[in-house]
Amino acid sequence: xxxxxxxxxxxxxVNIGTQLQGMLQALKHRGEDSTGYAxxxxxxxxNFIMRFKVGENVGEGSSSVSEETSVYDERIKIVKSHILGMxxxxxxxxxxxxxxxxxxxxxxxxxxxxxxxxxxxxxxVEILSMGKSLEVIKDLGNAKDVCDRYNLDKIVGTHAIxxxxxxxxxxxxxKSAHPFWGYPFSDVSVxxxxxxxxxxxxxxxxxxxxxxxxxxxxxxxxxxxLAKKLRDGxxxxxxxxxxxxxxxxxxxxxxATKDSLGMAKDTMAAKPLVLYxxxxxxxxxxxxxxxxxxxxxxxxxxxxxxxxxxxxxx
Amino acid sequence: MANLKTTDKKSKSQxxxxxxxxxxxxxxxxxxxxxxxxxxxxxxxYDVDFNKRIDLDVKEMTAADANKEIDNLMSQGYxxxxxxxxxxxxxxxxxxxxxxxxxxxxxxxxxxMGSCDGPTVRINGRVGWSCAExxxxxxxxxxxxxxxxxxxxxRGGDLxxxxxxxxxxxxxxxxGTIIVGxxxxxxxxxxxxxxxxxxxxxxxINLGDSMYDGTxxxxxxxxxxxxxxxxxxxxxxxxxxxxRKLKVAEIGEKFDVSKMTKIVAGKKLWNYDNLExxxxxxxx
Numbered sequence: 001x002x003x004x005x006x007x008x009x010x011x012x013x014v015n016i017g018t019q020l021q022g023m024l025q026a027l028k029h030r031g032e033d034s035t036g037y038a039x040x041x042x043x044x045x046x047n048f049i050m051r052f053k054v055g056e057n058v059g060e061g062s063s064s065v066s067e068e069t070s071v072y073d074e075r076i077k078i079v080k081s082h083i084l085g086m087x088x089x090x091x092x093x094x095x096x097x098x099x100x101x102x103x104x105x106x107x108x109x110x111x112x113x114x115x116x117x118x119x120x121x122x123x124x125v126e127i128l129s130m131g132k133s134l135e136v137i138k139d140l141g142n143a144k145d146v147c148d149r150y151n152l153d154k155i156v157g158t159h160a161i162x163x164x165x166x167x168x169x170x171x172x173x174x175k176s177a178h179p180f181w182g183y184p185f186s187d188v189s190v191x192x193x194x195x196x197x198x199x200x201x202x203x204x205x206x207x208x209x210x211x212x213x214x215x216x217x218x219x220x221x222x223x224x225x226l227a228k229k230l231r232d233g234x235x236x237x238x239x240x241x242x243x244x245x246x247x248x249x250x251x252x253x254x255x256a257t258k259d260s261l262g263m264a265k266d267t268m269a270a271k272p273l274v275l276y277x278x279x280x281x282x283x284x285x286x287x288x289x290x291x292x293x294x295x296x297x298x299x300x301x302x303x304x305x306x307x308x309x310x311x312x313x314x
Numbered sequence: 315m316a317n318l319k320t321t322d323k324k325s326k327s328q329x330x331x332x333x334x335x336x337x338x339x340x341x342x343x344x345x346x347x348x349x350x351x352x353x354x355x356x357x358x359x360y361d362v363d364f365n366k367r368i369d370l371d372v373k374e375m376t377a378a379d380a381n382k383e384i385d386n387l388m389s390q391g392y393x394x395x396x397x398x399x400x401x402x403x404x405x406x407x408x409x410x411x412x413x414x415x416x417x418x419x420x421x422x423x424x425x426x427m428g429s430c431d432g433p434t435v436r437i438n439g440r441v442g443w444s445c446a447e448x449x450x451x452x453x454x455x456x457x458x459x460x461x462x463x464x465x466x467x468x469r470g471g472d473l474x475x476x477x478x479x480x481x482x483x484x485x486x487x488x489x490g491t492i493i494v495g496x497x498x499x500x501x502x503x504x505x506x507x508x509x510x511x512x513x514x515x516x517x518x519i520n521l522g523d524s525m526y527d528g529t530x531x532x533x534x535x536x537x538x539x540x541x542x543x544x545x546x547x548x549x550x551x552x553x554x555x556x557x558r559k560l561k562v563a564e565i566g567e568k569f570d571v572s573k574m575t576k577i578v579a580g581k582k583l584w585n586y587d588n589l590e591x592x593x594x595x596x597x598x
Contacts, residue, residue, distance in 0.1 A: 267500070267519075268481070268500065268501075269462060269480065269481035269482075269499055269500050269501075269518075270481075272442075272443055272461065272462065274442065274461070287402070287404075287423055287424065287442060288402035288421060288423050288440070288442055289401070289402045289403065289404070289423055291402070292401050292402045296401060298420050298421065298439060300440070300458060300459075301421070301440055301459070302440075302459045302477075302478065303459070303461045303462060303480040303499070305480070305481070305497075305499045305500070305518060306481055306499055306500040306518055306519065
């Protein structure tokens with residue numbers, strides 16, 4: 001199973017951390033091995049926000065191992081030296097948990113590929129997200145656990161997507177949790193409910209073309225697939241439409257960028273999605289109760305059909 | 315049109331298109347007997363008074379507690395129960411084997427009204443996946459939209475959605491009638507075995523895929539036909555039945571039923587394992 005939820009306000013900013021937490025907590029019966037948030041907060045747009053981890057929170061079936069905090073400390077030192085070595089400046093740094101960090105980085109280059117490669121060349125280090133608005137936060141536990149642990153209730157912004165995971169195809173750890181960053185594109189994130197059956201074939205093809213995979217989770221393929229389409233010059237919507245035939249299996253997924261939110265549903269319509277749409281708010285989730293968490297009054301909702309792709313812009 | 319007054323039970327049900335197969339061997343074909351049905355009660359059901367009405371606010375209740383309270387109210391003789399603030403909760407109203415007027419003032423989540431036999435239900439809202447799954451008898455009316463697997467495996471009763479429904483409507487249905495005022499998604503009538511589906515709007519791809527029997531009527535455009543689903547002639551008796559059914563359903567009363575498309579099973583998939591290889595190719 002697994003549950004996904006997303007929302008976008010077209011004309012105002014709200015406490016999206018709290019709202020998404022409510023939506024995902026309503027879906028916790030669909031899985032609470034891990035929960036992830038992709039929050040698009042209000043910023044001045046000057047600096048990149050980099051969320052990264054220097055170690056794992058190891059759960060059942062994970063291929064990672066637990067490590068000492070001193071190992072994390074060493075890695076952080078190397079990451080800092082790499083950042084400075086690439087001419088970037090650390091404006092603000094925050095160590096949220098021993099293995100999880102948030103940096104605000106001033107970096108002039110538009111292409112984040114080389115920057116990310118250098119940082120991730122440090123063993124055990126993974127960038128969870130990089131963007132001028134996006135922050136991906138994911139960890140083990142249900143939505144409330146993760147929200148409390150990372151103080152997400154304070155984040156104000158326009159849109160967000162999130163995921164409540166029941167691990168099936170890969171272990172319980174942060175690297176396999178959603179959302180996935182659309183590496184190396186700034187501010188792109190993906191969450192998925194379903195199962196992809198041509199994961200390995202696609203992964204081999206994409207890796208041969210220089211794309212990066214960090215986990216064994218089939219859902220990561222969607223983020224990488226879309227990133228490849230964007231790299232080749234397609235628009236987000238074009239990439240999503242191509243995914244309906246390029247990806248095999250059953251899926252409903254959300255993708256978000258700095259100013260948009262999109263959904264795609266496979267041609268079998270095998271995975272659920274309920275959608276609410278008004279002039280200023282789009283809210284959607286695997287089940288209606290997710291939407292009810294922020295809109296308790298009686299509302300009109302509907303299920304998108306098979307093979308449907310929709311994108312909303314702020 | 316067949317003379318329904320003079321035909322026996324078996325040929326009457328076949329004349330009305332409720333089924334067309336001839337069952338043989340150990341399979342028993344049992345027909346509905348109105349007098350038996352009227353006097354039949356499940357163990358643990360109640361004699362209720364439809365004029366005795368009560369409101370039940372389930373906002374702070376779990377689905378299990380709400381369902382227990384419905385049962386408790388029926389045991390006190392309440393025959394009309396109005397559920398307030400269902401707020402998309404799952405599995406509300408399941409397993410009611412009683413005559414009952416049940417009204418929901420709001421939307422239901424998944425599996426609403428599943429495995430019921432007998433109640434008359436009106437949902438003034440939307441329903442999630444698998445509404446009224448395995449319905450045996452009764453009437454369920456949804457005023458707004460419905461999710462996927464609407465009326466999965468129903469065996470009897472009338473299931474009516476005034477809005478649009480998702481994919482796999484009537485999957486595996488074994489009887490009864492599903493009526494939809496709007497559109498329906500892919501795989502409508504997937505593997506249906508008996509009963510009838512009426513969709514006034516458009517339907518998605520693979521309509522009636524692998525259907526064994528039963529009949530589907532479509533008022534709008536058809537995305538594509540599924541394996542072994544074929545168009546058939548719309549007879550006068552079909553049209554009479556459609557008009558009557560739409561009137562009872564309170565939707566599409568002015569709909570021109572003569573323009574509907576009738577879909578039945580091609581029956582090439584029957585006894586598939588016994589077909590010759592070249593016949594198997596033609597069946598799919």
